[in-house]
Amino acid sequence: MMVYDDEFFMRQALKEAQEAFDKDEVPVGAVVVMNNKIIARGHNQVELLNDATAHAEILAITSACNYMGAKYLPDATLYITLEPCLMCSGAIYWSKIPNIVFGASDPKNGYGHYTGKNWPFHPKAILKRGVLEEECAALIKAFFKAKR
Amino acid sequence: MMVYDDEFFMRQALKEAQEAFDKDEVPVGAVVVMNNKIIARGHNQVELLNDATAHAEILAITSACNYMGAKYLPDATLYITLEPCLMCSGAIYWSKIPNIVFGASDPKNGYGHYTGKNWPFHPKAILKRGVLEEECAALIKAFFKAKR
Numbered sequence: 001m002m003v004y005d006d007e008f009f010m011r012q013a014l015k016e017a018q019e020a021f022d023k024d025e026v027p028v029g030a031v032v033v034m035n036n037k038i039i040a041r042g043h044n045q046v047e048l049l050n051d052a053t054a055h056a057e058i059l060a061i062t063s064a065c066n067y068m069g070a071k072y073l074p075d076a077t078l079y080i081t082l083e084p085c086l087m088c089s090g091a092i093y094w095s096k097i098p099n100i101v102f103g104a105s106d107p108k109n110g111y112g113h114y115t116g117k118n119w120p121f122h123p124k125a126i127l128k129r130g131v132l133e134e135e136c137a138a139l140i141k142a143f144f145k146a147k148r
Numbered sequence: 149m150m151v152y153d154d155e156f157f158m159r160q161a162l163k164e165a166q167e168a169f170d171k172d173e174v175p176v177g178a179v180v181v182m183n184n185k186i187i188a189r190g191h192n193q194v195e196l197l198n199d200a201t202a203h204a205e206i207l208a209i210t211s212a213c214n215y216m217g218a219k220y221l222p223d224a225t226l227y228i229t230l231e232p233c234l235m236c237s238g239a240i241y242w243s244k245i246p247n248i249v250f251g252a253s254d255p256k257n258g259y260g261h262y263t264g265k266n267w268p269f270h271p272k273a274i275l276k277r278g279v280l281e282e283e284c285a286a287l288i289k290a291f292f293k294a295k296r
Contacts, residue, residue, distance in 0.1 A: 051213045052220065052242035053206055065199045072200065086268055087238020094200035094235060114266045120234055 002036075006079070006101050009033050010132045013079040013103070016043035016056060017139050023048065027139045030056040032064040032097075033077045040064035056080065057088035061095050072096040081136040083110035083129070089120040101128045103136030154227070154249055157181050158280045161227040161251070164191040164204060165287050171196065175287045178204040178228045180212040180221065180245075187224070188212035204228065205236035209243050220244040229284040231258035231277065237268040249276045251284025 009031055016029025020043035032040040042060030046052060057080055064073055077099035078092060084102065089111040092100060100121060107113060111120050121127065157179055164177025168191035180188040190208030194200060205228055212221055225247035226240060232250065237259040240248060248269060255261060259268050269275065 046219055046242075049213075050217055050219045051210050052244070053210055053213075053239045055242075058201055058206075062199050062201055065197075065201075069198055071194055071198045085238050085242075086263075087235050087242060090233050090235025090238055091201045094194075094203075094233075096200070114268050115234075115262050116264060116266065118262045118264065120262050 004036055006128065006131045009038070009077070009079045010081070010101065010103055010136070012038060012041070013056075013081050014132065014135060014139070016041050017081045017136070020044045020056070021139055021143055027143050028056045028080070028082045030060040030078060030080045032060050032073065033079065034064075034068075034073075034075055039067050039076070053087065055085065055088050057084055058091055061091050061097070065095065074098060077101060079131075081132075082106050082140065083112065085109045086111050086114050086120070089115075092125075093121050096122055098122060098125050099128075100125060101131055103130070103132050104140060105129065105133075105137075151184055154276065154279045157186070157225070157227045158229070158249065158251055158284070160186060160189070161229050162280065162283060162287070164189050165229045165284070168192045168204070169287055169291055175291050176204045176228070176230045178208040178226060180208050181225045181227065182212075182216075182221075182223055187215050201235065203233065203236050205232055206239055209239050209245070213243065222246060225249060227279075229280075230254050230288065231260065233257045234259050234262050234268070237263075240273075241269055244270055246270060246273050247276075248273060249279050251278070251280050252288060253277065253281075253285075 017027040021027035040063035083106040161177040165175040169175035188211035231254040
């Protein structure tokens, strides 16, 4: 079996982000991986769904829960192109996802801005940041630059 | 026009919480009010939907956005029987709900546990706590007591 690495899955999350970009949504993408396999994908659909809660992570987690028929995802890894916001960090906590990998940081709306030294995820969750950081950040910068 | 007060709307949120209780869900309820009228209701459906993100507030906010055809709810008041968790506080932030009223406190999973002195809601949002606190808390206590 081919074993994929974090960059491989982050590229898949970037594909989702690109889809959001193409639809004029803030370009954030996410994939949920289990046993080396993508079980759910999501990209930001706040505009399309007219729903402020329709972030990539929320959609991907809901989709993964549906796929698994389970409310908890204790064996999953979530790849996100951007540092999760407070809402999405809470969703990650509740779904018990133990591995979180993100690309670009979000100093304004990322969880770190609010929680400070507090850890919003599960106590044993492992966080990895900065995977394909430049590509993830470039897409977001391009989006907001075009908006101005 | 009859003008309803916070207790009136919190009783409606409690009705939602009772519905959750009757379906063996953690009994939390929420209503979204605009111009003295309930535009959306929600109760916790984590078990039914097998989705860790299906909290009362997320469902009520999504429903209110659908009803309004808008991603922001800058004139709404959200009534919740329990202090919102980090995820739901984030959802309230993104939806720009400026008035938040909750009943019982949640020292374990409430936003206050994580954010400390930081304010996770919109800078101008107004928070009121403790409306029908005892009734809201009693329902949750009864639920977890029955589970043991």
